[in-house]
Amino acid sequence: xxxxxxxxxxxxxxxxxxxxxxxxxxxxxxxxxxxxxxxxxxxxxxxxxxxxxxxxxxxxxxxxxxxxxxxxxxxxxxxxxxxxxxxxxxxxxxxxxxxxxxxxxxxxxxxxxxxxxxxxxxxxxxxxxxxxxxxxxxxxxxxxxxxxxxxxxxxxxxxxxxxxxxxxxxxxxxxxxxxxxxxxxx
Numbered sequence: 001x002x003x004x005x006x007x008x009x010x011x012x013x014x015x016x017x018x019x020x021x022x023x024x025x026x027x028x029x030x031x032x033x034x035x036x037x038x039x040x041x042x043x044x045x046x047x048x049x050x051x052x053x054x055x056x057x058x059x060x061x062x063x064x065x066x067x068x069x070x071x072x073x074x075x076x077x078x079x080x081x082x083x084x085x086x087x088x089x090x091x092x093x094x095x096x097x098x099x100x101x102x103x104x105x106x107x108x109x110x111x112x113x114x115x116x117x118x119x120x121x122x123x124x125x126x127x128x129x130x131x132x133x134x135x136x137x138x139x140x141x142x143x144x145x146x147x148x149x150x151x152x153x154x155x156x157x158x159x160x161x162x163x164x165x166x167x168x169x170x171x172x173x174x175x176x177x178x179x180x181x182x183x184x185x186x
Contacts, residue, residue, distance in 0.1 A: 003039055006053065014026070024069055024071060024117075072116070079115075083126060094108045094126060112135070124136060124143045125147070151172030155168040177185050
């Protein structure tokens, strides 16, 4: 296995690849789920993935098409496939995915939190049944940044009721290209 360190507006990300060159992970450098053995650093690996991430952050790309090979259980891979099918501008809830897979929302939350290919397998587009922004391995501020970057509207949290303390997300209203983001890092 090899990896590269790639700069993004959200900080440095590690892109890991297997021996065939397929991407096995895209992780913020600070991610708590980094593989224990990253292999050899080679900042020339995964040029397509790095280029497509740059295009995404520039607002010029909404879909990714480089080879990927994430490691996980069959259930995790099923959850990640369901997440990968969420189109730009779409949202799904943990409950929606659970119902599709005949599982529980809690199990889907756990598998989503182990998604090794962040941003590209867009777990930031998965929300609570209320539309609240909950849980993200890279931090909620990163999830909100990614959603805003893609044109979603974030309504700040309000109230003291636990169901009202998470920000809410609304999908974009246009079918145009993703906006370039506000440049602010989380």
